[in-house]
Amino acid sequence: TQLLEQSPQFLSIQEGExxxxxxxxxxxxxxxxxxxxxxxxxxxxxxxxxTGGEVKKLKRLTFQFGDARKDxxxxxxxxxxxxxxxxxxxxxxxxxxNEKLTFGTxxxxxxxx
Amino acid sequence: EAQVTQNPRYLITVTGKxxxxxxxxxxxxxxxxxxxxxxxxxxxxxxxxxxxEVTDKGDVPEGYKVSRKEKRNFPLILESPSPxxxxxxxxxxxxxxxxTDTQYFGPGTRLTVL
Numbered sequence: 001t002q003l004l005e006q007s008p009q010f011l012s013i014q015e016g017e018x019x020x021x022x023x024x025x026x027x028x029x030x031x032x033x034x035x036x037x038x039x040x041x042x043x044x045x046x047x048x049x050x051t052g053g054e055v056k057k058l059k060r061l062t063f064q065f066g067d068a069r070k071d072x073x074x075x076x077x078x079x080x081x082x083x084x085x086x087x088x089x090x091x092x093x094x095x096x097x098n099e100k101l102t103f104g105t106x107x108x109x110x111x112x113x
Numbered sequence: 114e115a116q117v118t119q120n121p122r123y124l125i126t127v128t129g130k131x132x133x134x135x136x137x138x139x140x141x142x143x144x145x146x147x148x149x150x151x152x153x154x155x156x157x158x159x160x161x162x163x164x165x166e167v168t169d170k171g172d173v174p175e176g177y178k179v180s181r182k183e184k185r186n187f188p189l190i191l192e193s194p195s196p197x198x199x200x201x202x203x204x205x206x207x208x209x210x211x212x213t214d215t216q217y218f219g220p221g222t223r224l225t226v227l
Binding site for chain 1: 148158217221
């Protein structure tokens with residue numbers, strides 16, 4: 001079973017600060033997805049990256065897939081209270097991309113107003 | 114509205130009493146999956162299904178059964194629940210047309226086995 005380690009596990013920062021969350025594995029994935037989960041709800045997909053070195057931006061969020069497709073990072077610029085939540089990375093294996101996903105343990109982010 | 118529904122949302126039961134958690138999607142998705150989420154362990158896949166009558170084990174299938182008789186439904190069955198199956202369960206679905214298709218999650222079922 002592939003393992004995805006996320007760091008940090010918990011992060012609490014002031015509104016307006018920047019932050020980076022990391023997702024690392026010793027395994028190669030065909031795709032890497034990032035989700036955000038809020039209390040009482042299921043995870044919601046933020047982005048999928050499929051090419052080594054790929055960078056995607058979603059407003060203040062920047063996602064990068066490592067060149068070797070073993071790791072990924074999520075960078076948030078000027079964090080806002082609405083960014084608070086549990087962030088999960090998930091590595092996809094197989095030609096269908098998300099046929100089987102392995103999830104990381106998550107990063108619980110709290111933005112303090 | 115495109116959605117994945119799960120029932121019940123909350124369930125408290127006793128050891129050994131068979132239960133079923135239902136999952137239904139209205140997006141005509143081929144792929145459906147069940148996960149459990151536990152503190153410090155993240156989401157772990159229990160079973161998944163690529164289409165009707167096609168199911169396969171995920172990472173933690175022991176103690177669970179599934180069936181896929183219809184495309185829209187993917188029930189999770191616990192024949193003899195035990196306390197270590199106390200967890201938050203999520204059903205998810207997606208199309209298999211593209212590699213980057215979104216996986217949609219249900220709202221979760223919080224199960225407690227006493």
